[in-house]
Amino acid sequence: MxxxxxxxxxxxxxxxxxxxxxxxxxxxxxxxxxxxxxxxxxxxxxxxxxxxxxxxxxxxxxxxxxxxxxxxxxxxxxxxxxxxxxxxxxxxxxxxxxxxxxxxxxxxxxxxxxxxxxxxxxxxxxxxxxGTLYQRLVIAEQNLRSELYPYQERVFLFVDPELVSPSVCSALLLEIQAAQAQQSPEACMRHVVAHALQAALGATCRADALQRKLQASPRRALERHFHAVVAAVEQTASEPSAAGEGHLERLEEIYCSLLGPAAAARGRCGGDALPAQPPSIPLPSPHITFQLWTDEEQLWKELMLFLRPRSQQHLSADLDALDLQGLLPDRELARASVLSTDSGIERDLPWGTDEPPAPGSPEPERAALQRKGGVKKRAWLPDVSHWAGPPGLHRRTGQPAGDGELLPGVARLHTARVLVLGDDRMLGRLARAYHSLRKRETQTFCLSPRLSLQLYYIPVLTPEKRASSRHLELGELAAFLGRADPWYESTVNTLCPAIQKLAEMPPSLDTSQTVDPFILDVITYYVRMGTQPIYFQLYTVKIFFRDLSQDSAEDVFLTELKAKIQDSKFPRDGFSPRRRGAAEAPGAELSLSYRKALLSHRIREVSISLRATGLVLKALPAGDTEDHTCLSVNVTEVVKSSNLAGRSFSAVTNTFRAANVQVQSQDQRLLTLWLDKDHRRTFRDVVRFEVAPCPEPGVQKSKALWLSSHQQQEAERTKAKPKPLLMPINTFSGIAQ
The missing domain is CATH 1.20.930 (Transcription Elongation Factor S-II; Chain A)
Structure with missing residues (x-):
């Protein structure tokens, strides 16, 4: 019953x-x-x-x-x-x-x-x-050393302190620290051994006695049993037909060595009453480093620090054929972030301090890459476009390049799961960092051969009125992901109000009560099961200013570019004010040239001139998740009308789709640009700007390396267009049709 x-x-x-x-x-x-x-x-x-x-x-x-x-x-x-x-x-x-x-x-x-x-x-x-899935997950997430399964994973939680309140940061940090305080390497090894033996032996395993014995085992004995269990499980998982028969016997031997032959035999024969309910074996949460994102280069530095401790032990000799510039981090990269709570990075370093060892010491001779004697050959620079998934339209589902091999004999042993909290402004910052990372990788090529980069996003909006337009505007990408993936909407988008409520709750004074960490559990579920990315097109904007001596600026955006006419008017020779009482038309005369976005991909150039007060370029569709890659341009046009009362003006919003856009002010009115709704990314005194899909940095690099003549350049230019740069954000299903 x-x-x-x-x-x-x-x-x-x-x-x-x-x-x-x-x-x-x-x-x-x-x-x-x-x-x-x-x-x-x-x-x-x-x-x-x-x-x-x-x-x-x-x-x-x-x-x-x-x-x-x-x-x-x-x-x-x-x-x-x-x-x-x-x-x-x-x-x-x-x-x-x-x-x-x-x-x-x-x-x-x-x-x-x-x-x-x-x-x-x-x-x-x-x-x-x-027990293989549990074992591999714990080994990778907790960075346990195993020669048979050398994969490592780490979750980097990035929070912008200017976009997320200090109370939310404190609540998340306390929950992460409380969970990781109970996840020592010894505890994780005990969980792996107990889980594997219970999964293999079933009801004959005396789980309570096994866990007591593991709890009392010293570190050296525990490591010996852990490596024995990992070897037995991995051998069977890799060769099930050949090693399946002896799998149970090997685990029974480990079980007998832990409890002793007599106790193990009593359990198999039913001599002792087995507990009706075996004790629960927890699945530890992944190793999470909490980062306050204050440095533009912070993502690159953290990824390099993640690779450095173990990468030199697992690199293949085939990497010696590559000219890996900047593979070993310099003194700046060797400095750990003072804002990180991660204590595992420095402990795993091959040397004891933050400074690299002396060149004559034996440690770098063993760990660092050394070029052997012989003819130095120029190696081909592989394309790293696999980071952003397959070419084509964005907002598509695809399988990320995971643990496969980019180069012969070089496997990706590291997985960095970068999780950002915030709104669309935080995603704009992530897009800039991702573009900078890809651009730097074309010069050094030290991350992509060994690192699988996965990006995740959890919306955390400021506690404003839920019906306010500003609140809805800052969550456009989260709303799009929720429409594309219903399980993301049901599981991840719910965290936005939950995190705010958790931050507003007073801390519990009773430390004896154990509280289930809801936020951390949902984050853990998302980064483990969210394996299907949706690819988003990045757009580059080139900005020209009024001052001709000032160099043009170039930036990228992910969700939106907004342009408005500045109130001040640029003075000009011979300027005379209008007569008193005359109505002056608002806005400015703008010249727009754009390539119309057609489903047939035919090229159709359009040029128009109109008076407008501003325009907004959106890279996300408002509703339909099947929309093709394009920019939605909304222009607020000023329409003049005459009636008996005199001349009047009204504003009308016109919308069209474009693949790229060029905008120039014609009557010396200046523009102000905002990228990704972020006031920190504001450009003033702009006279012209150009927007186009951001190209793959690696494509341009390969052209510069190998083209040597004008004919070759023309042939390469007409042969194929540069591939666009796509940024993946992981969801549970991608776009569910």
Missing amino acids: ESSDAELDLQRSVQAVLRELRAQAPALRSNRGMWRWSLHKKVERDPGKSPALVRILLRELEKAEREDTQLVIIPLLHTLMYVLTKATGIPQELYWRTYTLCVRLLTLPAPYCTVALDCAIRLKTESAAP
Whole structure:
């Protein structure tokens, strides 16, 4: 009776998640995101409920497949895989049913088949060696040393202190610090060993005695058992057909060495009463570094510091053929950020101080790259455009270049998950940093061979009136991601009010109570399961000023460029004021030249002149997620009319789509530009500006290297257009059609 009641409770929770996903009325979406979080907490507190929840999710997936309800397929798949990663004691029959279902889902269009394929691959590995997904996740996220699985991951949480309130920063930092204080390397190794043995041995494993023994084991013995378990699981996962028979025997030997042969035999024979409910094995949250983004070069420095400690131990000799300029960080890059709470970077350094060792010391001779004797050959500079996904239209779903190989024998062993909090202004800052990172990479080429860069975004808006236009304007990209991916809308966009409420709550005086970290749990779920990016086109703007001695400026933007006519008028010779009482037309005469955006991709140039008070260039569509790549130009035109009362003027907004735009003031009126709604990115006294898709920095670099004559330049210029620079932002499904 109790088991049926527990299963009914899980069924109601799953139905609540699905109702919330389908709900369109705001009244039914007041607690968005809480149902999914509470569902995972139920099985985390009681691991024995995991098989029942897997069966319920499987039934809902099979029902969605029969009824062709594609809206719930990806959320159910992610929920199911998250449960299977944590759980132990799942029957092989459930693994097979889930794998067979994922194979059938491969007939669906993208992104459903993409997510189903990823789930099928992971399920096949997990069914061959239970506990593999948990083990690999903990090793990578906690940076545990393992030769058989050397991958490392780190989450960089960037917050702009000028855009996010200090109370929100403090609340997030305290929650992260409280969680990581309980995640020592010894505790994580104990979790890996206990999870692998419970997943393999099942009901015969004395989980309570095993965890007590692991808790009492010294560090050296714990490391020995940890490496033995990792070796056994990885060997079976890599060669399931050859090593599957001896997998259970190897783990039983480790189990007997921990508890002793007599205690292990009593557990297998049922001599001791096994506990009705095995103790829960937590899945530690990923290693998160909290960064206050105050330096323009901070992203580059943090990524270099992340690569430096371990990169020199895992680089292939094939990298010696490349001219990797600036691979070893200089003194400036070796300085850690004083705003970071990350204590693991300096501890893993091969030397003890922030300064590099002396050139004559033996340590750099072993760790640094050394060019061998012989003929120095100029190596081909590979294209790094894979960072932004496949070429083509933006706002598309694609699989990021993950742990594959860019160069022969050089695998990406590091994954940097860059998570930004804020509004559209923060995303504009991320776009600038991403463009600078890609531009610098064409010169050094030291990050892309070894680093998989993943970008994530959680909207955090200022606590203004929710109906205010400014509040809605700063959250345009978050609204677009929510329309494109309903699971992102239901899971991530809910954090905006939740983070504000958490920051406004007074701190708890009772330290004995344990509070579930809701914000950190949702962040963890997002960075783990959000693997499908949506690609956004970056646009470059070239700005010319009134002062001819001032050099032109160049910048990039992601969401919006706004231009307005300055109030002051540029003085000119022979200027005479109009007679008193005459109505002067507002705005300025503007000359616009643009290439019309057509679905046929035909080139159609348009030039017009009009009087306007300003214009706004938006790179995001207002509603339709299937809109093609273009700029939406909104011009506030001044229309003159005459009547009996005299001359009057009215404002009319005209909208058109363009691939690129050139704007120039004709009557010496000056313009003021704002990029990505950020007052810190303001340009004044502008007379002309040009906007076009931002090209790939690597494409221009390769042309400059190899072209040597005017004929070759003309041939290369007419051969192909430069690829546009696309910035990926990870979601759960990409654009769900």
